[in-house]
Amino acid sequence: MADPASYRPQTGEIPTDPGVYRFRDEHGRVIYVGKAKSLRSRLNSYFANPLTLLPKTYAMVHSAASVQWTTVGSELEALQLEWTWINEFNPRYNLVFRDDKSYPYLAVTLGEKFPRVQVMRGERRKGVRYFGPYTAGAIRETVDTLLRVFPVRTCSPGVLKRAQRSGRPCLLGYIDKCSAPCVGKVTPEEHRALADEFCSFMGGEAKPLIAKLERQMTAAVKELDYEQAARLRDDVIALRKVFERNAVVLAEDTDADIFAVSQDELEAAVQVFHVRAGRIRGQRGWVVEKVEDSTPAELIEHLLQQVYGDDGTERQGIPRQILVPEQPSNSDQLAVWLGGLRGGKVDIRVPQRGDKAALLDTVRQNAEQSMKLHKSRRAGDLTTRSLALQELQEALDLPVPLLRIECYDISHVQGTNVVASMVVVEDGIAKKSEYRKFAITGDAAVDDTASMYDVISRRFRRYLQDGASSGSAAGSGTGTGEGTDLAGVPIPANRLVSGEVTDQPAVKPKFAYPPNLVVVDGGQPQVAAAARALSDLGITDVFVVGLAKRLEEVWLPDSDFPVILPRTSQGLYLLQRIRDEAHRFAITFHRQKRGKSMTVSVLDSVPGLGAAKRGLLLEAYGSVRKIKAASTSELAQVKGIGPVLAAAIHSALHPAVDSVDDAPAAVNMATGEVLQS
Template sequence: MVEPHRTTDQRLATLRQRLANVPHLPGVYIHKSSEGKVLYVGKAKNLQNRLRSYFTGLERHTPKTRALVARIQDFEFIVVDNENESLLLENNLIKHHRPPYNILLRDDKTYPYLKVTLEEEWPRVIQTRRRKSDGGAYFGPYSNAAELQATQSVVQRFFPLVKCTPNVFRTVTRPCNYHSIKRCLGPCKLPIEKAIYSDLVERVLSLLAGKTQELGQKLKVDMQTAAQAMNFEKAAMVRDQLRALEKLAQQQSVTLVPGFDADVIDFAWSSSAVAVYFAVVRDGKLIGGNAHVIRDGLERVVDLSLDDKSQPARIDMEAKSEFVFQVVGQFYSTHEIPPQVFLPTGDDFLSAEKKEGLNLLLKALENEQAERQERSPKDIQLTCTLIPGISKKMRGAQRKLFVDAFAGLCEMVSENAKTKLQESINADDAAQRRMSGIQEFLSLPRLPNWIECYDISTFQGGSTVASGVVFRHGLPAKNEYRKYTIRDVVGQDDFASLREVIRRRFREERRHEIPDLLLVDGGEPQVREVAWVLKSLGLDSVPLVGIAKSRTRSDFRAKNIRASNERLVLPRRNENSELNPEQTPETRILQIGSPEFQLITQVRNEAHRFAISFHRKKRDSKSLRSLLTEIPGLGPKRRKVLLTEFKSIENISKASAKELVEKAGLPSAVADNVIAFFTANAQQKKGSTESG
């Protein structure tokens, strides 16, 4: 690794010397920072030539590449046997490390999914806005809330799966009302065969996957079989499922031929962002859509010199192909790959080389998914045409109907991408106005694209915590939020707690990561404390501001204090812009309703919310941990093993007796005591809620 304190010329010279050890072979390379953080992952047919291009001819690099090279302190490389292996390895490394200089596809959490909780003993169907690799089956996301509610309603009414959470499931004493109205089989207390329940789950999976024709045929056979066996109750239940299935199928907004499984993808481009929309078609029906907006990594793709960011972008076609390759590859590394994937037409969209590479990557990802799911891999076909191969098997009117329906679907996907892009541009414009207002109001040297805010939360000196929230380009960057448990402060001392948090935030390995604006929740005392810390760390350049309520009395007899504008507190600086904490800070009044007021209060409120939620969770966890001492047979060693194995009290409360025995090594009797403790605790909470 290059020594971080060397000059730029020395650093580049050392990196160039290392190139002699890099082979002229295909592989994957990794650029790293001085802290060992992965900055960029790439692949190359010739590793030495590609790596050499970074450290020579710097004047020809794009601004983003120059910024990357300025941070590279080390690089690694992995030689691979073939292109297929390099495609998959690059994709996996990007997914694992999330490098800041790669094009990253982030999940759009705007739309919800339906999830079948296959990881649970008795699976159920729930709504969620976050897709995880937890063994569950996810369907969607649903851009139409009415469609999601209709689908979930059909499942809840006609497919009697469990409705309650595993914790409630364990604590009930009798089947609930859902069982009484035949919307749950009641496995919590009734002897239900696993095979019967599993068959019900399979039907729900088929329904949500859009395989309505296949499921319908199976339901008809089951209904006839039940009727012939004179099991009329079951026959009636299956009949209702069949009717619900037919009604749901009629509600599909786009219908193609049965058996047609595909994803249709389109992009919308501007000079500030790119929107991509994935339409999901299963068994000929549109069952969901997935929208993403990407703002990072566009320097090489689009011309950023356009003043009007809403205008169509001037695009570098080679870079565009690489961009499409990265986005589609990342999407399918976490989503099911259908037999056919359709991209927009034209060689200018995806070069022949990139199309071949993407085909290889999709097939490699499908093989990986098939092996994980213990099934045979599907034959994947990537198509850059509006006419799917399946249409060639049709003739006459049927072919025309299908082609027209598919063309309508492609047009809808294109419009959805454009709409998503316009929504993003509108949001960016609003954020730009707010950030410009803050810059002007506070006389900041640059636009506050990167804002951090810190808040302390405590209650009677116990479980003191802090939150750090981050806003990028005027929007919350929740993956960068941080929680702090105060370690070095005894009792209630908000000032000492704030000093500790700021020191930890600007520890040596992160000292160069300077936000455009640092907010603290508090007035003059808090700002002075933080200013002393920043000065001691040599960080006088950090733009520091405190935010506090500005309160006035309506008249001298008023008992209540009326809230008015916000008060911003700025530390004093000398003629060299160095912090001067000894002097009384400057106060500026932020007018209610102004663009800068909207963003600053949003950031402060988010920091406050995040701190309080963390504090409550920690306080509740601490309370339960102390209660663990009341469980018979659970001494200090066993409590430590439990927390080590299960990570949290919540996980312990959800564990079965078998898991407690196998993972934590508890005797069966002690495991039963743990189950009984959490069962009683849940019932007590339920009782207090109902009485309240």
């Protein structure tokens, strides 16, 4: 592996102009191509502290042996040159958003004597009208349905010539899926009229054609030609089926591709919906590995560049509008470049409201679901889970297998409503019955490190208490003394079951079962706090690591440098999933707690006014404002509210000195008797 310092150019040698750069390996092969507004600024970022680089970028700069650059006159030229070189050299470290297929289109060869309907990919040809793009299954189902109404030729030139020579039509001609122009069942003009109607329907003129068939059906009924009417009825049903399948979602003149991306630090899931004539014609998606720490704007730029610039096979699919979740970097230059490929103006925009924004949100949800499905399939595989646990054990140099892992995360908003979560993974599978939530107050809520120390101390103090009460250092058996809940409140042992309060007899407390590995969400400070908490409790057989979110670094206690796991490591994926689950669980609890704190009523502070009596008050008056407007005597008329409690409620709602007219009557606090002044 090469040392980047051995080929790093002097800063003064690198121009500040826009340009394109290439990293080459020791054999001279181009392994990465990039562009920059300022070559000096961008290239210097690759030779920064290796600890600040993403694992992929780290691998790239250490695989390279040299770097070259070419200056250009503008960012648009840089964009074009970058794409030319990516296609030419196919660098291994460039982000790839393409799959191995181009879009399928429904095509009608109007340039032939007998027009043919077929599925086509690749470059456009003259004399052919295209519709789509579609997914492969949907396009064939659409054609099969429409051939009943518009029996246009679909056979290959060889089959057509063989039928003309023999004078017998192919099978489609016998089952009325083809009008058989090859044997003269219809004239070339009649067959072309069928092809034109087919194109009209696919071009968005479905309603007039359906209305025309309905009129013909009505006329056939009036003439008592019920067989013809039945055939027309079936044709109308078939057309409506296709029309409903391609339901209008936007204006009928809308041609747009709608992109959305769901990404984490290592991967990105892409979804694109193709809308033609206001209908969703097709949808595609990928999950790809990210190569460098790209911003969302840069990611969108690379995505559009590759989808539409793939050696010309996608250029026929460039629509008038491209809707994206975030404006790509170099948006103006990208629009000019795509407009040149399309042969017309291309508008790249971020929809803010209306139907297009709603459809973009749908595409985003599909991207998120695709990412979740990708991760869950990887997590659900037994071999993958075993490999992940083994890789993690070896990378962290742990002497014991990772049978149980616990992950902790702190959540708050500017230091308020501080909470923490604990999630549990056993044998690589989440064990949700063992999840725990922590409320953090007082000095422990000062900062994340104090909160982490408090949470780890409370969890493992509970482990030691349960173990001591059961007479076993390992915490096995049934506790006989008192435990504490997660807030430190004592709970009798006969009400402890898996950390929950119950009236059933005590059983073995699962919460006391210790993990092999504790994972904390954070870097060196959080890891140090967790390790200090375990050390203060005298626990030495539980290992601690931290996962720093920005660069996905794994930190160990008392280590100045993080452990960098390979970007394709199943162990890193496992840590990510555990950390993300802990974060989700903490955020959910934090939102619940914050929601309750925002709905606290002034009535909650009235001594003696419980939830039931508060409900009676609100039922009687409807709101706190009306309760405040009531006098003490009126409040005392409410069921369950006596004179003493009414006076306390009135006092709580009127902390200032009341006027003489509204002053409440004096009350003997010993007897509850209302005293007259």
